[in-house]
Amino acid sequence: MTRTRTPGDALRVAVSTVIFSLRRGVDGERPRVVLPLVRRTRDPYEGLWALPGGWLDEDENLEEAASRTLAETTTLAPSYLEQLYAFGDVDRSPSRVVSIVYWALVREDVSLGSEQHNVAWFDTENLPALAFDHAHIIDYALWRLRNKVGYSRIAHGLLPEAFTLAELREVYEAILGRRLDPANFRRQVENSDTLIPTDEFRTGSHRPARLYHYNHEVELADRGPLPQRRTAKD
Amino acid sequence: MTRTRTPGDALRVAVSTVIFSLRRGVDGERPRVVLPLVRRTRDPYEGLWALPGGWLDEDENLEEAASRTLAETTTLAPSYLEQLYAFGDVDRSPSRVVSIVYWALVREDVSLGSEQHNVAWFDTENLPALAFDHAHIIDYALWRLRNKVGYSRIAHGLLPEAFTLAELREVYEAILGRRLDPANFRRQVENSDTLIPTDEFRTGSHRPARLYHYNHEVELADRGPLPQRRTAKD
């Protein structure tokens, strides 16, 4: 009930987004989960890295604010966007800030097109020093991602339109941090009704691998009664 | 970017809580999932029922605000409390309000002690007309509850300290809305390491049923890297 600051500064609402994408090494290297961070140029935690985000606009929905954030840092539309959590501890920032955090997936094929000022992509297993409680937030987002990959088709959201089963498996392996049996993996996804085989093959290495499309009639994840908004290519 | 209202009124943060409990009929009736609602006595939606809640205090964490809300309506400490979602659509209220919504479980044995003014308990399958988007919020909370009951021991949070396997099964049945095989249910929970058998029996009807305690060393639900705060009897 104590009001010591001026009303306008008392409590502010920010929206941030943990944006996951994939970075493949040059040759046959395994893909890695990466995310973009923004270097802070202002007072609290200046110089440290932080999640992309901004203040919530008065005439803007939460998800719109997250999309805006995402477009400003990656110039992309996400293949998946979901609210992660609202962080609002009194001591998480010098001033009182409630942060509504979203997490998103963007497909790997185009994710490297945006190299803006003070924005860089980091391997999730090798993050720099982070501002505020953002290290904790990213931990939680990674936990959600790993969890969700086990019971939904979320991993498809990181791949381009056409992909091989090995590429899809490598996404699962990068997220889960362990190797999966190729034979069993194949059968699981083939029986899951989420893949549409094409007549094309990825050639170049050894035996050509069949390319698949994602079945867009199946949602990437069940969100229950929450409204499902449009995302890219879905 | 338009700022048409005064700063203090531009955007407010509220915290509401969907509080689930159990109500048993007089005789052998099956238990039902119930929740408390508050009748609105002020301008928007006056007279309609709404979720218990209030404005977020400047020096109060989100979860503390939810606990306060909960204590004010039920005079109880919850056995489980988790953030549900942040609702913040521009048009969800006449003025711009971002609501951080929690959901909670309170044990059935004591939940009916509080009959305050303008507060009443409703069967989740027979709700009255609700203010704002609260009907939608309750839908989502019920979906979460049903979901979580499938992969965690959350249902124990609705029962008193000692209970029979049939009582626990009835909780699952009330939440899931379908009957479960008593034999298979018994084996599942017995193998889950969450129950401690006692030497007491519930007598009165037919063959006496053994009473069990919840094993407090096992968390009701895995919340990942989110900080676990203390709840009642846990």
Add this chain to the structure above:
DNA sequence: GCAAAAGTGTTATTATTACACCCATGC
């Protein structure tokens, strides 16, 4: 004894896992 819930046993079905093996290509 009889009804009804407590509690045990058995079997069929399905999903998961491990791993042997064949296939098709680049070199």
Add this chain to the structure above:
DNA sequence: GCATGGGTGTAATAATAACACTTTTGC
């Protein structure tokens, strides 16, 4: 040919589900 990843087959194991059956009480 041969190395390598693509792709198929198979068997052991574990989880789920359906249901018959025995036990113990109140009446």
